[in-house]
Amino acid sequence: MEADRGALAQSMIDAVNEIASISDYRGTIKRQYGNLAMRWKLLIPLLEEIKDRIRALASLVEALNSAEELLRFRTEGGKIYLVLEREQIMNKYHEVTSKLEQALNGISFENLHISDEVKGQVELVLGQLRGAKREVDSPDVDSNKELFALYSESSDTALVQAVLRRLAERLEMMKKADIKQESLALHEMVCGSGGDPGESIERISMLLKKIKDFVQTENLDMDLPPGQKNVLPSFSKSSVDGNKGTPVIPDLFRCPTSLKLMKDPVVVSTGQTYERSCIEKWLKAGHRTCPRTQQTLFSTTVTPNHVLRSLIAQWCEANGIEPPRPPNSSRPTACFRAECAKVEFLVRKLASGNPEEQWSAAREIRLLAKLNAGNRVAIAEAGAIPFLVRLLSTPALRIQEHAVTALLNLSICSENKGNIVSSGAVPGIVHVLSTGSMEARENAAATLFSLSVVDEYKKTIGASGAIPPLVLLLNEGTQRGKKDAATALFNLCIYQGNKGKAARAGIVPTLMQLLTEPGGEMVDEALAILAILASHTAGTAAIGTAKAVPILVELIRLSSPMNKENAAAILVRLCAGEKRHLSEAKEMGIVEPLADLAQNGTDRGKRKAAQLLDQLSHFVEQQQEGSGKGQSRGRGSGTG
Structure with missing residues (x-):
């Protein structure tokens, strides 16, 4: 023993x-x-x-x-x-x-x-x-938000390029080796999914391609000779045939029946993926089982595997192979026609005026739009968006909830955002945000965040009266609801014209309460929003009135580097306006934690700490000068 x-x-x-x-x-x-x-x-x-x-x-x-x-x-x-x-x-x-x-x-x-x-x-x-x-x-809250924003944004604006540069630097993905490691990690995730990559892997794949394309375009890999661009490496750890010098096709990318690289991968009802032509030939021969598992197929419908097709295309590009293209067809397959017919049928039910039919149709469209990008495009092209927008104003709360959530799922597709806004959805979404069930309000907040990724819509949403109900949800929602509201408010307040609206809506007291809540689950979001508001006079005044200095000093002393950075940035704005805040911060013992932040903080945190220390130094000098003049006047009057 x-x-x-x-x-x-x-x-x-x-x-x-x-x-x-x-x-x-x-x-x-x-x-x-x-x-x-x-x-x-x-x-x-x-x-x-x-x-x-x-x-x-x-x-x-x-x-x-x-x-x-x-x-x-x-x-x-x-x-x-x-x-x-x-x-x-x-x-x-x-x-x-x-x-x-x-x-x-x-x-x-x-x-x-x-x-x-x-x-x-x-x-x-x-x-x-x-x-x-x-x-x-x-x-890193900023990286998280920027990644989600990039996933929704397809344009190639200067802003997107700046975001890509920040992300590549923060995630240390500036070189060929970095991209290679990330692609191998993605490959392991795909293999671990059993051949059925989900939406999370689809999102990662798309984001990795955007970052890779940016690094390639900017020629950021200094390990390569000048002018030579990066390429995304193979997803396979042993992807090259030593004898032939040609890449070995990963098993995941081969059709289980033909063993060839798939051009048009589709998923059958058992969850297995096959080349479309192979599985259609199998089904046409009268088989009603899955070739790989021998399970009975409860449906002969096949669904395009967009995620796997994207991964195959990236692998081909990385290995200098022409990406396979599915055979062109002048007419859609029977399966595609059936899907379109189903969507068109649901749109007719939305327009029927029958509440029960509208409820069931909105619910089913909500679920279809959640599944994949193809459905989101098909639903929009079938004309569903204007009918969903009309349902936002219905007094039936359950229909409201399905309609706003369907719009949320549709808005993931960047092409649909403009369609949603131009259909007049924003006032209806704000109506649901103000009067709907708690789940509907939370999904309305998430929809507003999704739409506000487009800069021009930030102003539209702010002008629609969205900010006060978002602040209310931030105060009384569930934890998920608070995060949805905070994310939407953060994005909206990037536009200068919305900062005053948020301050007047009473957002600052709510944010200060979140900073002191037990558990501190919303500290990151609250500080990030306060840091944005502090650049506006109304925001700075509201933060000063909220007696924020002791809390900000404590955060600089004990919080995370990002939170220290934001707390210092807020204090710089506060103290630049009123010296009493400097005096209060000095009495709270801010000098030592500021010195530590100036030495060990983030780059921005170091700059803000240095600014505050400089302000404190001038403040102390002015106090000493004032004290010296007072003593001199006292001595002069005494000798007379």
Whole structure:
């Protein structure tokens, strides 16, 4: 038994050393993950001392395994995925941190006769873990929002190019090797999906292509000779035939029946993907089973696999192969005609005037629009959008909810945004935002964010009266609703004319409340919006009235780098207007955390900290000059 305990302790020590050796964390929040590995390493002396007296440490072993899994994922996962799924990943980080804290708290160190020095180290780790919830960097909110905006935006404007440059720099995807790593990570995700990539992978694939095209166009890879452009590498880790020098087609891209590269991949009812011509030939021969699984097909309808087709095209481009094109046909297939007929039937039901038919049609269109890009285009071309817009003003709340959510799903397609706005949807969406059910209000807020990605619509939406109900939802919505409202408000307030509207709608007190809520789940969003509002006189005045200085000073002292940066930016605006805010910040002890931010913060955080320190220096000099003049006048009157 003693030998088993010793072996258990040794296995834990080995695991800690394995964790400590993990490095090169990808994406954002690197420091926190490095700190997590470092904290584990500090526990090695504890494990050494209790090697022969170890007791119930199963929970500590479990926590070790969870930490190793999380840290390895951070080094091997795709960077775009890590940013898009930031909330889920941060939840996992908190879960692992809590596991470690609970495991250490469950050990009775008094009975283990360990040294005071080791006890001190354990207490240090526990203290750091307790404070981790306050100190942890939230994932890069700006990158998250910009990635989602890029997914919805198809134009090649200067603004989009600037966003692409920022993302390529932040995600460290400026060189050929960076793009290669990301594409390999995407390939692993596709393989792990069982051949049925979902919308998340479709989004990542599209975003990776946009960043790759930007890097290629800008010739940013300094490892290449001048004038030579990047290419996206193969998705396969062993993609070149050593004998022939030709790329080996990944299994995922081959039709399971012909084993050839698919030109027009389609999905059957069992979820398997085949080349269209092959599966249609199989079905025409009278077969009603899936060739690969032998399962009975409950439907002979096939659905285009747009995601896989896009991945195949990227792989071909990366390997210098002409992308396969599906055979042209002057007339649509029977399957396509059936899909169009279904959409047209639903549009007729929307126009029927029968509430029950309108409800069922709006519900089905909502679900169809959620499935894929092809459906979104087909629904818009069938003329559904104007009828959905009319349903936004119906008194039937359940029809409202399906109509606004259908418009939300349709708006994902950038070509549909203009159609939605030109159909007069914005006032109707604002009506739902103000009077609908909570779910409808939240989806209306998300729709306004989706539309406001187009700069010219920010003004239209702001002028429609959307901002006050968004502020109300920010105050009283569910957690998801608050995030939808915050995201929409952030995007709208980028337009200068909407900042005053937001300040007058009472957004600042609500944002200040979110900064002090237990758990701090909305601190990132609240600070980002306040930083935008602070550039407007009405916003600055409202922030000053809200007595924000003590909260901002505390955030500069303890928050994440991005939040410190935004808090400092807000204070710069406040203190430039009124010296009393400088005096208050000085009394709150801001100098030391500002000095740390000026040394260790983000680039923008360093600049804002330097500005504040400069303001404080001038303020102190003015106080000293005023004090000196007062003393001089006092001495002069005394001698007379």
